[in-house]
Amino acid sequence: MTETPDIYIRLESVSKAYRIAGQAIPIFSGLDLAIPRGDFVAVMGPSGSGKSTLLNMLAGIDRPDAGRVRIGTHQLDQMGEAARGAWRAHHMGIVFQFYNLLPMLNAAENVELPLLLKPLSARERRLRVERVLDLVGLSGRERQYPGMMSGGQQQRVGIARAIVADPGLLLCDEPTGDLDRTSADDILEMLQTLNQVLGKTILMVTHDPQAARLAKRTLHLDKGVFVEEARAPR
Amino acid sequence: MSFYSLAKRNALRKPLRAVLLIICIAIAFLIYGLTTSFLGGAQSASAASEDILGITSAGGRAQALPIQLLSRLADIPDVAAVGYVARLRGYAGVEKNRIAVSAADMPRLMQVNGKGLGLTPALLSAMDGARDRVLVGRALAEAQGWVVGQRVTITAFDVFRQAGGRDWRFEIAGIFDGETASTDTYFMIARFDYVNAVRARGRDMVDAFVVLPSPAVSPAVLAARIDARFSSSATPTQTQSEKQFLEAFLRQYADVGLIVNLVVGAAFVTLLMIVINTMIFAIRERTFEIGVLKTLGFSRGHIVALVLVETFFVVLLGGSVGLSLAWLAAQLAGAELGLVFSGAVLAKGVAIMVALSLATGALPAIAALRIPVINAFRTR
Ligand SMILES: Nc1ncnc2c1ncn2[C@@H]1O[C@H](COP(=O)(O)OP(=O)(O)OP(=O)(O)O)[C@@H](O)[C@H]1O
Numbered sequence A: 001m002t003e004t005p006d007i008y009i010r011l012e013s014v015s016k017a018y019r020i021a022g023q024a025i026p027i028f029s030g031l032d033l034a035i036p037r038g039d040f041v042a043v044m045g046p047s048g049s050g051k052s053t054l055l056n057m058l059a060g061i062d063r064p065d066a067g068r069v070r071i072g073t074h075q076l077d078q079m080g081e082a083a084r085g086a087w088r089a090h091h092m093g094i095v096f097q098f099y100n101l102l103p104m105l106n107a108a109e110n111v112e113l114p115l116l117l118k119p120l121s122a123r124e125r126r127l128r129v130e131r132v133l134d135l136v137g138l139s140g141r142e143r144q145y146p147g148m149m150s151g152g153q154q155q156r157v158g159i160a161r162a163i164v165a166d167p168g169l170l171l172c173d174e175p176t177g178d179l180d181r182t183s184a185d186d187i188l189e190m191l192q193t194l195n196q197v198l199g200k201t202i203l204m205v206t207h208d209p210q211a212a213r214l215a216k217r218t219l220h221l222d223k224g225v226f227v228e229e230a231r232a233p234r
Numbered sequence B: 001m002s003f004y005s006l007a008k009r010n011a012l013r014k015p016l017r018a019v020l021l022i023i024c025i026a027i028a029f030l031i032y033g034l035t036t037s038f039l040g041g042a043q044s045a046s047a048a049s050e051d052i053l054g055i056t057s058a059g060g061r062a063q064a065l066p067i068q069l070l071s072r073l074a075d076i077p078d079v080a081a082v083g084y085v086a087r088l089r090g091y092a093g094v095e096k097n098r099i100a101v102s103a104a105d106m107p108r109l110m111q112v113n114g115k116g117l118g119l120t121p122a123l124l125s126a127m128d129g130a131r132d133r134v135l136v137g138r139a140l141a142e143a144q145g146w147v148v149g150q151r152v153t154i155t156a157f158d159v160f161r162q163a164g165g166r167d168w169r170f171e172i173a174g175i176f177d178g179e180t181a182s183t184d185t186y187f188m189i190a191r192f193d194y195v196n197a198v199r200a201r202g203r204d205m206v207d208a209f210v211v212l213p214s215p216a217v218s219p220a221v222l223a224a225r226i227d228a229r230f231s232s233s234a235t236p237t238q239t240q241s242e243k244q245f246l247e248a249f250l251r252q253y254a255d256v257g258l259i260v261n262l263v264v265g266a267a268f269v270t271l272l273m274i275v276i277n278t279m280i281f282a283i284r285e286r287t288f289e290i291g292v293l294k295t296l297g298f299s300r301g302h303i304v305a306l307v308l309v310e311t312f313f314v315v316l317l318g319g320s321v322g323l324s325l326a327w328l329a330a331q332l333a334g335a336e337l338g339l340v341f342s343g344a345v346l347a348k349g350v351a352i353m354v355a356l357s358l359a360t361g362a363l364p365a366i367a368a369l370r371i372p373v374i375n376a377f378r379t380r
């Protein structure tokens, strides 16, 4: 494989298996992937095909059994747990299907969480939180608690939290999987804006073909290999 | 919001649980504060001088020394003053109402430790006249409701009178206050010449000598010098500072300190288990959130710090309430109950809080570390 200049994410010959009752169940063997900076990729595939496992490896939460995972200049498979955690705090935002907001914190506090890991003053943190909450259309709801919000609103908080530390990469695991159509479209539009306007590289796992259509391209993961979906240029 | 307030928020998220935990901790520290203040007060050697030396038989405290050693002690260089006491232990009225009587040569006792005991020339002269006069310590007098001029009977445990019987009648000539509030004044001072003349056995024997070192010498050096002088004599000695001496004495008579430490220890061990148990539950409830924090990039150090700050918060809050109540009790009823809430009680209390926080935080912190970050993207 020749090195394209701005390949942001590169997986090379990645293998991963889970051991269940002493038996190795392979998920991938020799998986390759290259994603340029600024791309918006939808990943689809049947349940159990390893989409979440892939995201875990890209997030540095899980490690491949073999092969290489590089993001930017960081070789994730070579880094220890602590280094991967620190890297995650600074370079990546994660959007979860079930939002994963902390119930005892209000919207602004949830969004502020990743900033506690940065050397910022309380004032700077507050300004940044205000800015991203505004960006996701939640101005005025800073003090609401997750329990009092709709799914769509909670996911906006989730997105605000993912981008508040200004990471280059967003990983989304079924970000609209729990939302009705209207809310889902709102969220997808927001992701598209983040990609087009702010230049975030986005990798989104989804079961929703309509969601996939908003991405720049779609990869199908099945039986351990990626197949790019042919698509008429927009 | 700061890292600290995140931990605080965690601590208070179940208000009832937090309040119960804090009350529980407060009670344990109240028990600690009261009992150690009590030890620090009437029962304690804490105010005893490090400078004054007590000399007993090397064969044990129960063994008496002949009074003839007095002149030899006085001849030792750097001995500024020397006195002696014979102890008479007994009770007033009922057997559990224990009273300690120290029979001493008053002018000599005045020289050695008059300041520490709060003896005045007026008190000293009040002892003249009748041989059966005694000075009673303030704490003892208040506890018994005794007043000057009253005649009291002490039934000795093992000191018989020549005339038969163990009942000693004394006339209270005065009350001494001690130098500070924490001076032990729960005893009385009788005249040695009287006790010595009237007792059936042990004539001219004393339980201890007390020595005031000259300012030029360190007490420890003088103590060694004294013991060396008598080491190969018929009466080898053991010389200690008054503080060591009193502590050893208390330990032998009734180990109040040990009992109190056991009670306080039991309270704290119980508390430790309750808090650890509750905290582990609290952490387990938060498995999901801790997993999220780890996914966001919070390190193991952050997670441990969060848990520890939370336990510190709860323990410090509860401990402060408990110690404040103990302090208040010492202010309001310190004199009657013999409570002295000293800086040492406070310092030790704070040290216990820190140790308790670490001890209670450790297991929950380890539990929190075990929570896998990997759950982040698993479907639920
Ligand atoms: N920690 C684990 N231990 C054992 N097996 C696992 C573990 N994590 C995932 N698996 C298995 O690996 C396979 C891939 O799981 P993964 O969650 O990545 O699939 P997915 O594509 O995200 O599925 P879905 O669309 O249902 O979310 C599944 O068969 C799953 O049961």
Ligand SMILES: [Mg+2]
Pocket (backbone or CB within 6 Å): A051, A052, A053, A173, B377, B378, B379
């Ligand atoms: Mg999945």
